[in-house]
Amino acid sequence: MTELVMMQSKAEVSRERGIDRVLKLMAYLNESGRPVRVAELPKALGAPRSTIYELVRVLTESGILELSGDDNKVSFGKLIYLYGINYMRENDVIRRGSAEVDALSRLTGETSELCVLNRNRQAIVHTHPGSRPMRISSQAGGQIPLPWTASGRLMLAHMTPIEIEALVSPEDLTLPDKRVMPMADFVADCIGARGSTILATSGLINSFTQCLASPIFGVDGRVQATICLVLPMDITNEQRAELQQTLIASGRKLSMDV
Amino acid sequence: MTELVMMQSKAEVSRERGIDRVLKLMAYLNESGRPVRVAELPKALGAPRSTIYELVRVLTESGILELSGDDNKVSFGKLIYLYGINYMRENDVIRRGSAEVDALSRLTGETSELCVLNRNRQAIVHTHPGSRPMRISSQAGGQIPLPWTASGRLMLAHMTPIEIEALVSPEDLTLPDKRVMPMADFVADCIGARGSTILATSGLINSFTQCLASPIFGVDGRVQATICLVLPMDITNEQRAELQQTLIASGRKLSMDV
DNA sequence: CGAGTATGTCTTGTATATCGGACAACACTC
């Protein structure tokens, strides 16, 4: 039934550009976060098999993708990593921020992350696991809905309610445990976060972690990225206060505004 | 005249796929190592202007490329960086190697680099500048001909002469100062490097630096990457010997073979 | 075994993405 609906909704367009298929392919690969069988792609992308096999051939030959493992699995290739380095080189928030995440994590023993806004999602650019046995696994390169995190609120803090509502897609308001956050609440959170140097959310992603985030301001005074700590619920108020101060310092250090 | 020759050699093909144009575009952007004006691309890639403008539009809208600055310049975008992270996540030689480069550079005060083989070039995956005033700038993400470096020789060491000759393109045998290295000499160097844990070259890239490289072996026992130091010519033998030992240790630490 | 499903390759027709060129808006120089 689901398939039928899908077919109907996009029945009018029969042919699609190779480039667009490639963009979707890479987005799917990124979402999956693991090597994907080539045979899986036509179904997942709603594309003809012949097209996908041809595109995968071209992309692997060029080094954008790599075939990995025994069965036909593709993942991102060396070339796309090299191209990505070019981006990092021009963006020193990412370079310096990644180093700061490592330092912060070593210093506090907690899981730490560097996040940036990517369209209507929060992208995790770099992460360093803490020394606790429990491991909260949000993997680098992954993207998560903005309403799930403190970082998301900070990164939208400079926007108007109209802009925020336009940006955030309704399905992203559904939390991992299926609770739905009212758009109005989220918008209010964002506006409330304006100017803050620290923001906490608890129990959004799951019931046993809280998220502590500090903004990194760009030269224009807007939040360019965030640095954050992923903490268990049961830390003492003193521990928490200390971590907050440390995190605020990291955020300020990385900021570009004077 | 050069242009005429080029026109003739590829005159038969009139139309080209968008995907191929995109691949060339990204390769050019990577080579340039800086934001490139859109207007420059049609000439540089031998492509029609209308096509390039359309492709750039699609790629920037998707986040693969970004428009930067006042005039119409493009560079790699956030999305390609995020995709690149996926590659790094699956390749811990790169992750651990980058960290080791930083450590090595802080320890020795010298410029250090992590290199991998990419097709018939050596790609610089990560670099950390030394504390010397002179700065040898090979930028991360850049690719240089294999015959120019010690790393290049190590990375081809497992190959047969036939394979090496097939891989290395003749124009790469020309050094930066226009001297041409005979293919036979380079092949001999590679074969000679087989099994070495350290290799040095001097005066290839320029007259005042030498290159010290140590192989990083993969599980298959082949050289998967190299870690290297870029040094001035005028260091003492004692300094050199000490740096060699340190570098060998780094290479061994990063290697996967038992 | 035979029927059914999944995977990868190859070929053929046509919908359309690419191309060429026209056009406008500049920014030069002489």
Add this chain to the structure above:
DNA sequence: GAGTGTTGTCCGATATACAAGACATACTCG
């Protein structure tokens, strides 16, 4: 102010990249 070159947009024609489907192989399961 005329002449020349550069940059970006738009549009119609057609070469061809994409889609569909046939074919081959390899499985699973009753």
